[in-house]
Amino acid sequence: MKRRQFLKGASLGAGALAATAAAPAIASAQENLKWRMVMPWPKGTPGLGTNAEKFAAIVKEMSNGRLSISVYGAGELVPPFECMDAVEQGVVEMAHGTPYYWQGKNPVLNFFSTIPFGLTAWELTAWLRFGGGQQLWEEVYADFGVVPFYAGNSGMQAGGWFNKEIKSVDDLKGVKMRYAGLGGEAMRRIGANITMLPPGEILPAMQSGAIDAAEWVGPWNDLAFGLYQVAKYYYTPAFHEPGPGLEIFVSKEKFDSLSPDLQAIIRYAAQAIAENTWADFTFNNIESYQPLIDKGVEVRQFPDDVIMALADASKAAVEEIANQSETNKKIYDSYMDLVKKAARYGKEFEATGLLQRAKVWGY
Amino acid sequence: MKRRQFLKGASLGAGALAATAAAPAIASAQENLKWRMVMPWPKGTPGLGTNAEKFAAIVKEMSNGRLSISVYGAGELVPPFECMDAVEQGVVEMAHGTPYYWQGKNPVLNFFSTIPFGLTAWELTAWLRFGGGQQLWEEVYADFGVVPFYAGNSGMQAGGWFNKEIKSVDDLKGVKMRYAGLGGEAMRRIGANITMLPPGEILPAMQSGAIDAAEWVGPWNDLAFGLYQVAKYYYTPAFHEPGPGLEIFVSKEKFDSLSPDLQAIIRYAAQAIAENTWADFTFNNIESYQPLIDKGVEVRQFPDDVIMALADASKAAVEEIANQSETNKKIYDSYMDLVKKAARYGKEFEATGLLQRAKVWGY
Numbered sequence: 001m002k003r004r005q006f007l008k009g010a011s012l013g014a015g016a017l018a019a020t021a022a023a024p025a026i027a028s029a030q031e032n033l034k035w036r037m038v039m040p041w042p043k044g045t046p047g048l049g050t051n052a053e054k055f056a057a058i059v060k061e062m063s064n065g066r067l068s069i070s071v072y073g074a075g076e077l078v079p080p081f082e083c084m085d086a087v088e089q090g091v092v093e094m095a096h097g098t099p100y101y102w103q104g105k106n107p108v109l110n111f112f113s114t115i116p117f118g119l120t121a122w123e124l125t126a127w128l129r130f131g132g133g134q135q136l137w138e139e140v141y142a143d144f145g146v147v148p149f150y151a152g153n154s155g156m157q158a159g160g161w162f163n164k165e166i167k168s169v170d171d172l173k174g175v176k177m178r179y180a181g182l183g184g185e186a187m188r189r190i191g192a193n194i195t196m197l198p199p200g201e202i203l204p205a206m207q208s209g210a211i212d213a214a215e216w217v218g219p220w221n222d223l224a225f226g227l228y229q230v231a232k233y234y235y236t237p238a239f240h241e242p243g244p245g246l247e248i249f250v251s252k253e254k255f256d257s258l259s260p261d262l263q264a265i266i267r268y269a270a271q272a273i274a275e276n277t278w279a280d281f282t283f284n285n286i287e288s289y290q291p292l293i294d295k296g297v298e299v300r301q302f303p304d305d306v307i308m309a310l311a312d313a314s315k316a317a318v319e320e321i322a323n324q325s326e327t328n329k330k331i332y333d334s335y336m337d338l339v340k341k342a343a344r345y346g347k348e349f350e351a352t353g354l355l356q357r358a359k360v361w362g363y
Numbered sequence: 364m365k366r367r368q369f370l371k372g373a374s375l376g377a378g379a380l381a382a383t384a385a386a387p388a389i390a391s392a393q394e395n396l397k398w399r400m401v402m403p404w405p406k407g408t409p410g411l412g413t414n415a416e417k418f419a420a421i422v423k424e425m426s427n428g429r430l431s432i433s434v435y436g437a438g439e440l441v442p443p444f445e446c447m448d449a450v451e452q453g454v455v456e457m458a459h460g461t462p463y464y465w466q467g468k469n470p471v472l473n474f475f476s477t478i479p480f481g482l483t484a485w486e487l488t489a490w491l492r493f494g495g496g497q498q499l500w501e502e503v504y505a506d507f508g509v510v511p512f513y514a515g516n517s518g519m520q521a522g523g524w525f526n527k528e529i530k531s532v533d534d535l536k537g538v539k540m541r542y543a544g545l546g547g548e549a550m551r552r553i554g555a556n557i558t559m560l561p562p563g564e565i566l567p568a569m570q571s572g573a574i575d576a577a578e579w580v581g582p583w584n585d586l587a588f589g590l591y592q593v594a595k596y597y598y599t600p601a602f603h604e605p606g607p608g609l610e611i612f613v614s615k616e617k618f619d620s621l622s623p624d625l626q627a628i629i630r631y632a633a634q635a636i637a638e639n640t641w642a643d644f645t646f647n648n649i650e651s652y653q654p655l656i657d658k659g660v661e662v663r664q665f666p667d668d669v670i671m672a673l674a675d676a677s678k679a680a681v682e683e684i685a686n687q688s689e690t691n692k693k694i695y696d697s698y699m700d701l702v703k704k705a706a707r708y709g710k711e712f713e714a715t716g717l718l719q720r721a722k723v724w725g726y
Contacts, residue, residue: 239716
């Protein structure tokens with residue numbers, strides 16, 4: 001899920017925000033409500049658009065049609081990066097997205113999506129549901145007049161495609177790469193030459209030599225993009241995206257106007273879809289991995305000194321966000337407290353178990 | 364979650380099945396239904412009982428009180444290991460549990476809870492939601508006249524408490540240990556002396572020397588039990604329980620009698636609670652781990668040759684289950700197909716990422 005992926009799509013929706021602001025008023029009756037949900041990705045986008053539409057379907061099913069949500073893909077009603085503005089301004093009732101798409105409003109929103117060397121998908125739910133993360137998120141989103149609900153995860157992403165092996169930090173210096181978000185910022189700080197490209201331009205840019213490396217999502221989406229055609233080395237996993245979270249957010253005014261049962265239906269439909277979405281990514285990433293390798297891909301991991309250099313650069317970038325305000329610091333402290341405890345637990349439980357299992361099944 | 368944990372409690376409920384069969388008939392009106400849900404664990408059991416009660420609460424909230432579920436702990440209405448029978452016989456409408464508690468009916472039910480060196484929590488949801496697992500589960504449970512819904516996970520459990528280090532397979536021979544399920548069977552096959560004990564007897568049995576080793580759940584529950592008082596070495600993780608699944612099951616006849624919106628509310632409330640339950644275990648296990656270590660515990664992992672011996676013994680036991688019937692073989696094939704693909708993916712994504720992160724944060 002990369003920010004620039006939607007910039008092309010955005011042009012389709014130019015002016016749409018103004019146009020739809022004049023759309024017919026939404027019925028205010030409790031029964032038979034018709035709401036609209038916008039997204040920064042196209043309808044039908046695997047894992048993302050499909051689960052947003054499933055969310056709308058189960059809300060309708062559970063409410064016996066009393067709350068009907070129409071889903072609009074990138075640019076259909078509003079430009080992709082104006083989804084938050086559209087809900088904030090009351091143009092639509094709700095949106096499906098990922099918090100770091102709105103980081104222009106406050107970079108602390110990265111914590112509710114993902115942070116380099118941060119929480120995994122399962123740990124992110126632990127923080128949100130039981131570690132105070134949800135309350136902190138609501139506090140930040142209150143500034144925009146919206147209520148957030150966690151809505152899933154893409155799982156641990158991939159570290160990207162390189163046309164040479166990376167054996168030291170020096171091998172990254174000057175490399176022209178498409179690398180998103182805080183991961184791109186960390187790469188930049190250790191000497192890489194970061195250029196953001198819309199997804200559709202990654203393949204041709206690699207082919208022409210305009211860039212030497214690129215990261216996209218994971219095996220499912222990377223296989224679909226054909227990135228194995230232009231780079232031999234596939235680095236796993238993404239140091240910068242250990243478990244990017246998705247969200248559904250609703251205008252607070254509109255949410256508060258609902259009866260308690262419809263509020264509960266939105267809340268728990270989002271939680272059900274959260275589980276469904278990550279299961280979807282997990283299943284399809286696992287199923288796509290060997291077929292991707294069979295294309296002649298060489299799987300590699302960044303060596304320890306590269307990881308430590310990326311960690312130092314990432315930590316500095318993240319701390320700069322924390323130091324911007326008291327709220328940001330509070331979120332950073334809460335999140336990092338759990339990351340540091342999870343670091344040891346995750347090594348001695350999940351990582352150890354996964355390595356033992358790999359050996360047992362011949363890997 | 365160990366089978367024998369509830370045998371003591373079971374006596375409390377002796378005769379309850381017969382007694383409650385004569386309870387007043389349940390209202391059949393669509394509006395204002397009052398249902399009963401039984402569990403094999405006490406009310407209020409952290410992570411288990413608490414999330415079952417939360418499930419009932421959110422069903423009531425989403426249905427605006429049209430479906431009200433009273434939750435009964437182990438022995439309150441029926442003995443803990445008769446929950447499946449109680450639903451099958453129409454004594455109560457539904458139950459919260461874990462499939463391997465009913466393995467006396469068919470040992471293939473282990474696949475829907477957990478299998479040694481099998482699917483993790485997140486992979487189990489991938490299999491159930493997208494890999495055909497749910498359909499297979501429904502097929503098996505149709506024999507009992509019930510409909511299953513996945514309802515969460517305890518996450519990767521711990522390998523247990525030992526009063527000496529395990530450096531080879533020989534070190535396990537003759538060791539008297541409390542070790543549950545297929546894991547206990549694998550330990551038995553490589554020479555350990557397995558004895559099952561109710562949970563409350565684990566601590567005194569270790570203290571008296573009646574047993575030398577025991578596994579229970581994970582840091583959260585093991586800390587609460589005080590097992591660090593009687594054994595110094597804590598082995599992580601559980602080779603035999605990489606992600607034990609929980610369930611809610613409903614009488615098929617009762618479920619079919621519901622309106623589609625109430626059916627949907629049960630289905631998606633269970634999926635929401637699935638996510639919530641695992642988040643609960645994740646958060647509390649992480650929070651409990653360092654405090655447990657601070658009691659003077661030495662964390663260890665089984666050496667490779669022990670893991671491979673346990674794997675051989677486990678595979679043999681699991682294959683015996685698969686060979687019992689065509690249905691069992693079909694479930695085994697479907698599950699194992701995903702495990703084998705997940706083995707490599709999990710090593711090169713999640714395990715690698717968790718190890719890189721541990722190094723970054725000093726572990």
